[in-house]
Amino acid sequence: MNDFQATADRVEIEALRGEFTDAAMMRDRPRMASLFTADGVLRMPNIPVELVGREEIRVGGERLQAQWDFFVQTTHPGTIVLDGDTATGRAYLQELARTLDGRQGLNYAVYHDRYRRTEDGWRFTERVYEVRYLDTSPLAGTAPHASQGPEATSAAGASFADPASAERLERAAAALRANGFAAEILDDAAAARARVKDLIPEGAGVFTGASETLRLSGIDEDINASGRYDAVRPRVLAIDRGTGADEIRKLVACPDFVVNSVAAVTETGSLVLASGSGSQLPANAGGAAHAVWIVGAQKVVPDLDTALRRVEEHALPLENARAQAVYGAPSAVNRLLVLNAEPRPGRGTVLLLREAIGY
Numbered sequence: 332m333n334d335f336q337a338t339a340d341r342v343e344i345e346a347l348r349g350e351f352t353d354a355a356m357m358r359d360r361p362r363m364a365s366l367f368t369a370d371g372v373l374r375m376p377n378i379p380v381e382l383v384g385r386e387e388i389r390v391g392g393e394r395l396q397a398q399w400d401f402f403v404q405t406t407h408p409g410t411i412v413l414d415g416d417t418a419t420g421r422a423y424l425q426e427l428a429r430t431l432d433g434r435q436g437l438n439y440a441v442y443h444d445r446y447r448r449t450e451d452g453w454r455f456t457e458r459v460y461e462v463r464y465l466d467t468s469p470l471a472g473t474a475p476h477a478s479q480g481p482e483a484t485s486a487a488g489a490s491f492a493d494p495a496s497a498e499r500l501e502r503a504a505a506a507l508r509a510n511g512f513a514a515e516i517l518d519d520a521a522a523a524r525a526r527v528k529d530l531i532p533e534g535a536g537v538f539t540g541a542s543e544t545l546r547l548s549g550i551d552e553d554i555n556a557s558g559r560y561d562a563v564r565p566r567v568l569a570i571d572r573g574t575g576a577d578e579i580r581k582l583v584a585c586p587d588f589v590v591n592s593v594a595a596v597t598e599t600g601s602l603v604l605a606s607g608s609g610s611q612l613p614a615n616a617g618g619a620a621h622a623v624w625i626v627g628a629q630k631v632v633p634d635l636d637t638a639l640r641r642v643e644e645h646a647l648p649l650e651n652a653r654a655q656a657v658y659g660a661p662s663a664v665n666r667l668l669v670l671n672a673e674p675r676p677g678r679g680t681v682l683l684l685r686e687a688i689g690y
Contacts, residue, residue, distance in 0.1 A: 506600030544689030
């Protein structure tokens, strides 16, 4: 091998290691998995974890990062020993991390690497993570959850506007079913629109919550303007609010069906709804005989704490802007409803979409 080729190989391998760290910091597990050969292995004996193949590396990595509150990794160059189309090496790293359950610390570690030249460039065939120093003392700092608004981030690191992965959707659906809800995963809003027609019989009394998801999907129009159902909302809008407050309250509290969205759904199987007036919450809580919630994939969060952050940091600013434009007044989170389980089997159905819709 000539000196130029050796230098080029070293530069590319160093870039590969840098790409790994960037993928970890950006929580881009598909990109990280692509840095390994098809049969590549990521071993972390101190955790302990052993992931074989790109799919295991992707899925296992997403499972690990879903536990983080924050994670910072800095990698420093080490050795590279070339041997034709293969190579070995070491990289040195420092990490700061805190998990959602409160575990935290600082560590120094070594990556012991094996590399192979492929058609796509150099790739890891094996990466073994060895911790050399660990300090679990409470960290003095915190992760600033900047961008208070549409680009705020969930505890899993993705934007609150980004769709959850297929694995996280499945995890949320399984938890919802375990908690007594019916849960289905559908491709998109069009599929949800068709499924709502299957779930609600013609002529049923239906109340729709104020929801951008229902508006954007066309479900609101299907229910309130098609004539197919005994739609509650048009009836409410026709009543004088000054003299008919009691009638309105009774109509919206106990319809045959309530159709709504939520501000967040957790991977532990809870639904979170927020409201300024609270008028739509009784039907969702149990007043309606049946409930159908349509939920975009971006609303899936790891846990209840993150769900409440999503309400305040993401949904409220967007709803506030809408309220100012439509009503000339700000919105507020004056009422919160958390549904941790459904005690009446068959009452509540959650339609989880693979696409993002609403906010």
